[in-house]
Amino acid sequence: MNKTVLITGATSGIGLGCARKFAANGDRLILTGRNAQRLEEVRKELAAKGTDVLTLVFDVRDRAKATECIETLPAEWKAIDVLVNNAGLALGLEPEYEGSYDDWDTMVDTNIKGLLTMTRLVVPGMVKRDSGHIINIGSVAGDAAYANGNVYCATKAAVKTITDGLRLDVAGTAIRVTNLKPGLVETNFSNTRFHGDTERAANVYKGIKPLTGDDIADVAVYAANAPAHVQVAEVLILATHQGSGSVIVRK
Ligand code: NDP
Ligand code: 8X3
16 A cells, blocks of 8 residues: 655665655655755656655754644645654764764764654654554664764664664554664765765775665565564664674675
């Protein structure tokens, strides 16, 4: 059955992969992001293939704007079936004692507080309807810290705990809650992490075939379409030559 799927950070990488895969699955999409022009390009691409798309431009750290956008959704878009909390980022890769306060604030505000804001805004409607699915994009980085990953890893550990907490809180309803934990996915992630140092970013994916946004989206679409009694609670998705957050065998 067609679902209404809201994806945060749908302009790039895993979020864009999810937009394309849920569209191919026949779902209707609410795509959110900060870059209005990119969002419009994605909307046009998917609309050309027959997908009904609504775009919302806001930063997940802007709680007032996020609230306004969700509370003023047109009536026919209000019943969100699937929330994909994807918007997020890493900034920096350095020892904790040398980290940037600004980078830390941005990661905590986006990866933890932004995800919480969207959850708080969307899930009450799901509870009322006794129906829905929250798919949070966590990370292998949340399972164990890797060297110099410190605060980013902590935000993804928080995503795991927040996801587990929500699953407990809605266990009496038909709502399902999923934490997808990708390893190395080639997206704009490393460019952002290294503040636009494209050469350093490219090195992250050298000597290994990394995952793609589509690979993660495939798992999201599977989880959202599993039979109603099946709750895909957590999935760790690694490239074949990645053993853990810190073990990558390059050839
Ligand atoms: P990308 O940089 O390609 O995409 C990130 C998306 O999040 C972009 O659309 C970006 O928009 C958006 N975003 C970032 N900050 C905000 C914000 N404050 N408000 C709204 N949107 C925002 O990276 P990925 O696709 O790789 O990252 C998506 C998620 O996957 C993140 O949560 C990341 O932590 C997680 N992840 C990534 C892995 C990887 O190896 N790539 C592995 C495991 C998890 P904009 O263009 O405006 O910045
Ligand atoms: C992104 C994957 O291993 O770079 O969460 O932290 S990793």
